[in-house]
Amino acid sequence: MRSLLEELCHGNMRPDVIRIANDPEYLQMSQNISEVMEAWKKKHTEDEFTELEALLDLYAQAHSMELTSTFTYGFRLGAGIMIEVLTGKEELAKKLCTFSEVQSL
CATH class of the missing domain: 1.20.5 (Single alpha-helices involved in coiled-coils or other helix-helix interfaces)
Structure with missing residues (x-):
């Protein structure tokens, strides 16, 4: 197992792209966003x-x-x-x- 510094050096630590995918509230919010975007797409030009x-x-x-x-x-x-x-x-x-x-x- 690499140290934190090695992980950072190799680009494996990216707090800006890590998702909170296991959070049920986050998953529900993502689903809601997708549904609203799809509704907008159908309603508008x-x-x-x-x-x-x-x-x-x-x-x-x-x-x-x-x-x-x-x-x-x-x-x-x-x-x-x-x-x-x-x-x-x-x-x-x-x-x-x-x-x-x-x-x-």
């Missing part, structure tokens, strides 16, 4: 549906950016907490707030 898909693609891109920023901040915060716990230096959490990603949240 091809051009209107294409516009909807373009809007949803833009939303997905923005959401991905938000997830990346949140993940990055959370990872830094967790690492900072661990460093503070292990070193006893409590000023590190305050320094986290100077990162540019945090200011954009």
Whole structure:
């Protein structure tokens, strides 16, 4: 079994693409989305549906950016907490707030 660093190095750790597929609520929501999209497709013209898909693609891109920023901040915060716990230096959490990603949240 590889270490976490080896898995990360080999591209096997991708939090942005890991699904929560085993969550029944997630599966139900995915099914509902598919049904609503199919209903929209039947109700509207091809051009209107294409516009909807373009809007949803833009939303997905923005959401991905938000997830990346949140993940990055959370990872830094967790690492900072661990460093503070292990070193006893409590000023590190305050320094986290100077990162540019945090200011954009």
